Amino acid sequence: MDLLQGWGEEIARGTLLTMQVAVLSLLVGLCWGMLGALAQMSPNRAVAAFGRGFSLVMRGTPELLVILIVYFGGTVALTKAVNLVVADFGFVEVPPLQAGVFALSLVFGGYAAEVLRGAWQSVPMGLIEAGQSLGLGPLVLFFKIRLPLLMRFALPGLGNNWISLIKDTSLISVVGLHELMGLSQMATSVTRQPFTFYMTAALIYLALTLTNTRLIAWMEGRLLRGERRSAA
Template identity: 45%
Template sequence: MFELLSYGDAGWGDEILAGLAITMQLAIVTLPIGLLIGFVAAFASMSRHAGLRAIGFGYTTIMRGLPEILTLFVVYNGVGLLLNKLAVWWNPGGTNIEFSPFAAGVTALAMVFGAFAGEVLRGAFQSLDEGQMEAGRAIGMSPRKIFFRIRLPQVWRFALPGLGNLWINMLKDTALVSIIALDDLMRMTKVAVGVTKQPFTFYLLACLVYWALCVLSEVVLAHMERRANRGIRRV
């Protein structure tokens, strides 16, 4: 077993680590994009304009109702086709645009993460006491200061547990990108299994790696929650 996991031509240790690096890059790049989509979806859902509310609720409802793997297929094939259509329209003699598996994975995972994050953030915003905002306006604070000094810190505290769960789910969902030929941890595990005919060894290793990533994430999230709740009296 240890020989199979060694470095160099005799083992698969370097390939597995390279796949793990791709998995972490995918998750880390997806997170801020997904959060941005989540904030936009939350603000749209809470808008005073009926059209924006319909768009916000429609987006979160549709995206949360689609399987992640279907979203990945639609993005990988549909966006690539759309980009090439636009490229031909803009420059008929130009070359085709290749939509990379990494970009497709980030786009699809961010769209799904953003839909769920939008609902978490909307609930957090609606949990705020409006009296605090009125107090901020009474002492002359601008809407921008009220948002960044009163609303956002409390929203972060309320939303962090839900966003943490979404992060862990998204971390595991990165395994889906292996079906579009991105050399992540799951795909490199499949390649190693196909070559060595040792499925138990490599799939067990992948399980342990994903489990370790989730445990590490939970430790970090627990620290972040304690920090976000400092000074809060528990009853």
């Protein structure tokens, strides 16, 4: 790679880390999203308000600020905790990777909770009642009736949030993670060719988001195949 002046391998490694961070945040974020959706639908008023508040805060606060809060806040909390146990231990830093994944998973969870709650409530009550009248147990009812429909309703929304999440992983470079964006910054400071490296990063991100958009469209098609008309 002549254009990248030997940084090609580093950039490839950064891309891999970007994808790992994104997938990790997605998995943790889906857990927050499910908990958030369940909380929002809870009959307990306080729990429901907490669930709605969680989504509201995560959707109304800049992702960068959430990352900064988790990173610096986590570092202060961890330093205090360690120094309670070991006197004068000094400064303990939360690793940027963990802080970033935690922060982005919270943001994703805030958005996903809204999507999942909407999808859950979009499943017609009549279908559930029909299942009950057939004597299906709650587990069968969930996995055979509610979940397939819920996935169909939730996928477009979750897909959009997933694309945003991929792009938001670049923000973790601000607290010092050397993923695609962080490594591009490093390469820039050495080679003094900012345009080359930031454009390379941009094109890699573009490839990632475009392939994932295609992937989601394909999954949506798969989930909708029950609705498709047979060829006349």
